[in-house]
Amino acid sequence: MSRFEGQYSPVDVDSELASDCLDTIENVILPLVKKIWGDKWCGG
Template structure:
């Protein structure tokens, strides 16, 4: 049986794939929501990988802030600063995609998917050769 950090890492990649598939099928609300979950799980799995527990929050920027206190401080802070708008959209995708009358359009979903991929790339850098996939 795998440890939780590994399980959450694998799930983050599964949600990312599902987000891509949903985008290709025109399910933009679903794609954005799945991208948000993917990014969230990748950060949480990385915090666990480093030996810490994560807070019960869906806020991507808060999770990245916590992670920056553990590793890659400047790189993560610069990433958050330079991608603030995209990160806010990704955080809001969960609410917009589930509950609001105005959901996500194709462009929004693409932004969410791309920023989730960037977050995962950053997480892979932290994991190094112990990343949960090839």
């Protein structure tokens, strides 16, 4: 529930949720993007 009420929560909670989102992006989405686009994504 707190995740959906993040905008009304103290800043530290927002920061924690944002950190979780960044971790997900870094660990899941970036590898996926690199796998799909490969060198094109890296500008090579």
